[in-house]
Amino acid sequence: MTYNIPEDLQGLTEAEVVVSREKYGYNRLESVKKDTWINLLIDILKEPMLILLIAVSLIYLLIGDYGEAVFMFVAIVGVTAISFYQDNRSKKALEELEKLNEPLSKVIRNSKVIEIPTFEIAVGDLCITEEGNLINADGKILHSNDFSVNESSLTGESFSVFKDNKSEDNQVYSGTITVSGLAVFQVEKIGKETKVGKIGQSILNIKEESSPLQIQIRNFVKGMAIIGVIIFLAVCIFSFIKTGDFVTSLLSGLTLAMSVLPEEIPVAFTTFMALGAWKLMREGIIIKRSSIVETLGSVTVICTDKTGTITENSMQLKHVYDYHSDKVYEQQEFSTKELSQVIDYAMWSSEPVPFDPMEITLHKVYEQTQNSDKRKEYQMFHEYPLEGKPPMMTHLFENEQKDRIIAAKGAPEAILNVSQLSEEEKNKIRGEIKEFGEQGYRVLGVAKSNFEGNDFPVKQQDFTFEFLGLLVFYDPPKEGIKNVFQQIYDAGIKVKVITGDNADTTKAIALQAGIKNNTPAVNGSEIAASSKEDLMKISENTTLFTRMFPEAKLEVVTALKQQGDIVAMLGDGVNDGPALKAAHIGVAMGNKGTEIAKSAAALVITNDDLEKLVVGIAAGRRIYANIKKAVQYIISIHIPIILTVSLPLFLGWVFPHIFTPVHVIFLELVMGPTCSIVYENEPIEKNAMQKPPRALTDTFLxxxxxxxxxxxxxxxxxxxxxxxxxxxDLGNDEVKTRALVFSTLIFANILLSFVNRSFYYSIFESFKNRNFLLVGISLLVLIFLLIILYVKPVSEFFSVTSLTTIELGLVLMVAAVSVLWFEIYKLIKRVSKK
Structure with missing residues (x-):
């Protein structure tokens, strides 16, 4: 976009930016604290599993079992390395997201308008702010064009304030919103020194709330930890009473404690969420907080805007209705003399530097059809911004000869309401509006007025207007949008259209876009007049909400939430901010969305493609399902470890210590990557987007x-x-028995990781979902098992012996029977569903 900015506003040079930054720092409310690798390492070493391993290592050292002690230290390095890799991976993914979430600001530097990350704004910079922008620093206005600002974040007053460089208060403040026009201001304060920075330091100390899933997983792990402590004490006491050997009893207790503690689960949760958000970022979906990924899979209602979300936002002017000739003109007739006044006033009622697609179109049509271009002769000296229910806007221009142009446009109903027409004439025009609306066209009314003096009415509706005609735009549905909505419906998600357009146009476009609707549209005024109980019913049963204003949008979103729906709200304008903030997931459009919408939203779709939201929902469902699979795998494989360690001891079997800490920690080293790396990489199941969404309040398991x-x-x-x-029974010794038992558990673990890829589809069906990590880690575990069994020094260390082919076949068969029975359960489940 080109800006009509005075040439004397040149901005800082690169050298001046460096000097300013050295003196005043960056535009941040807090100094950025980066976790170093040492901090990460210290956090990892605080984990209960590491503490147990260190305790076991020290015991082995004290009793002179140096081989086991060395192995334990190696295991500590191994577990730490896996945790460090996962934490670092998650941290990097979140850092990438933070970079993308950093809003951009326009500044003038070296006489050029450039975009920079907001934190790089320096004291002395010349910042440009325009309609819909969040102001990101305190400063003094140097140049403006019809500039008004909402300072409610500081003052609590919700109305707009018009300002310019000559105003008594010519300051702008960080955190306020540009409502209309454009301003260039010189930055005087940044970061903590701004007005909002001084007020809002306490906000930085507010911790982000944990999600329901985080709380459930945390409680589950705490529960398992308590069970672990109880079993540890029971085993220690029981073993000591029986043997009188304190060290052996302590090691037995610690072995069991390690087998009970599901330390993989919190690591898996963090990894799944962070990497899920990172993968979505690569798809063009920017997520503000990684925990949003969990909520995405639970969305039950999508509330979407119409223009630019369902439609292309191309806004082609298809027809113009001229009231005086009572005739509808096609595109090829726009140069007709009769249309001159309608097109003329339509352009004057638009912004002088247009950015709205309709206003850009009107400026182009004006250029193509008018004999003389008078835009340079006239200056806007007063403006009434878009407001009212339904909305309209009015612009006042004047030239050097003091000739005035007062032009208004807006919703046809709004323009008719302020025009000097009889009820019969209004009804006739309403018939035209309805006919256009039923074809999916967007209709605007145009009017003119005359006013002498400068004592302008407080409200634009108080001018005396002459009705001129109607502008008929066509904004076709996006290509492939029908398929997108079909995917949404297949996933059991409802769709609501919330738009400022009229009912007829919205109904026609919804039909063309494949939105299911069998109820009448409800407008914003009806929402405002409804009781709480009525609003609950309306929001549940209605699909199309038309002529909506910010408060009405917020009311609908709130009512849907109160009924237990998980709401995703799509919006792009300043007026969408409250509803975006209130929704479980506010979704802003990256291309045409205002900074206000983006800052209020939890998720930003970079290319404005609604299909990306479907991708996000699918990712949310995949991640949630995979976390469940990982946790169920951990529970299933921990049970045999716990019982194999404890039952021989409690039942007084011949070999009470069949597993030592060495065996348990090897199994933990196998289970950790399987849980947090392999299952995170598991593709989505083919029926995941054909199921209804889960309730967010559901218990995790x-x-x-x-x-x-x-x-x-x-x-x-x-x-x-x-x-x-x-x-x-065969008379084997402890070493042979341990080898057989250990091998059976390893084979069962590998088979379980494959079987639990789906709790519905067969293992053969799951193989179609390629997961090279699962195959790779399984092969690696098999190689390690063969080394443990057949490489003598290693087998002696693990206190096992080699197995014959028949023995290996036997343990493989037992493992297969004890795991693969679940395939029969899944088959019965599939057959019963048919």
């Missing part, structure tokens, strides 16, 4: 799901303990 995981774990335990007893 319901009793049925938990029961399935427990049964899986118990069946694996039964298989392992059968191998134990079978080996004892």
């Amino acid at each position: 319901n009793w049925r799901e938990l029961t399935i995981s427990i049964i899986q774990g118990l069946v694996i335990t039964a298989g392992i303990l059968w191998v134990y007893q079978y080996s004892v």
